[in-house]
Amino acid sequence: MNADLHIHSRFSGATSKNMRIATIAEQAPLKGLELVGTGDALHPAWLAEVRTLEEVGEGIFRSGTTSFILTCEVEDARKVHHLIILPSISAAEELRERFRRYSLDLERDGRPHLTLRGEEIADIVNETDAVLGPSHAFVPWTSIYKEYDSLRECYGTARIAFLELGLSADTELADTIAELQDVTFLSNSDAHSPWPNKLGREFNRFRLGDLSFTELKRALFRRRGNRVVLNVGFDPRLGKYHRTACIKCYTHYQLEEAEKLSWRCSRCGGRIKKGVRDRIREIATWKEPHHPEHRPPYLRIAPLSEIVAQALKVSNVYSPRVQRVWRELVMAFKSEIRVLVDVDPEDIAKVGGEAIAELIRRFRAQDFDIVEGGGGKYGEIIFNRKGKGAKNQLSLDNW
Ligand SMILES: [Zn+2]
Ligand SMILES: [Zn+2]
Known part of the structure; x- marks a missing residue:
């Protein structure tokens, strides 16, 4: 079962107007996907569209041959993104109600901004029986590791179910970090358009009993034989934040060089952003990856x-x-x-x-x-x- 669990609807910023259920459902099988996250499940108009679909299993909705599971992404008070997978429409509505007083754009933006910290979000999500983990965990603008040096600094003692690698990282890089040894990795597209170079450009192959939220949750925690058996994703060198580089002229820099320049490009004066490769080297425990026994292979594609x-x-x-x-x-x-x-x-x-x-x-x-x-x-x-x-x-x- 191939699944891409992170996309955005046309109700999120900078997305294609073609991010409609019917179009995504039609494109997904061409990419070999059977299950797609709805994205933006807190947005009332998008949730209303999902509600028109037939529910074919616990928390699973069908359009054509494609199954959907409720997902959304939120941005916290420190500009860290979290991916949430939800068990039901009522859980999505409950979460929206609980987040309402902490957000000004919950009804407007498919990816809402919350005034909460990561740990507070995780606690609320866990109380609604949904699961969460950090999105594109190493990117320089909106990720956990751009802000913190450890999971605990963000989530405290709250439980997370997975970590999303993002396009610029893979298991070779992420398994150099000791605190991630026990964490299940997801590789998702974060697609903003349904076309084939975006939707399903990264996905996960799951082993599940039947297709339901509970079975998927078991896979994330590797219970009852359920698990991710394969991560499929970009060669991380193809990701747009892999190397440290200027965001205006894209000149690459070594980390030490960028620091010496106080993160200003010597060619054009633009801002230099730390690449995922260099960020992972900073927080790495080991030089070489230590793959835990449960870690599935990572297939590098383009x-x-x-x-x-x-x-x-x-x-x-x-x-x-x-x-x-x-x-x-x-x-x-x-x-x-x-x-x-x-x-x-x-x-x-x-x-x-x-x-x-x-x-x-x-x-x-x-x-x-x-x-x-x-x-x-x-x-x-x-x-x-x-x-x-x-x-x-x-x-x-x-x-
Ligand atoms: Zn994001
Ligand atoms: Zn530059």
């Missing part, structure tokens, strides 16, 4: 539409030609993740042409260079150098 665009030598990933070929591939082989990882390149060539098949071969062999992301600019995969040879072959077979 959006297929971007690989298609490169193969077709088209710079705009949203161009109709790229979108058409992407759709043909995904329709022919059921989902994007299968094309990226499973399908025989010879079969891919028959549908999408030899150039795409060749890039998929090289992608699987990790035969490419990466221009790392930073300062708000995504990284890029560069296929132009030939013949570096295969490293670890990507495969989904063992999971």
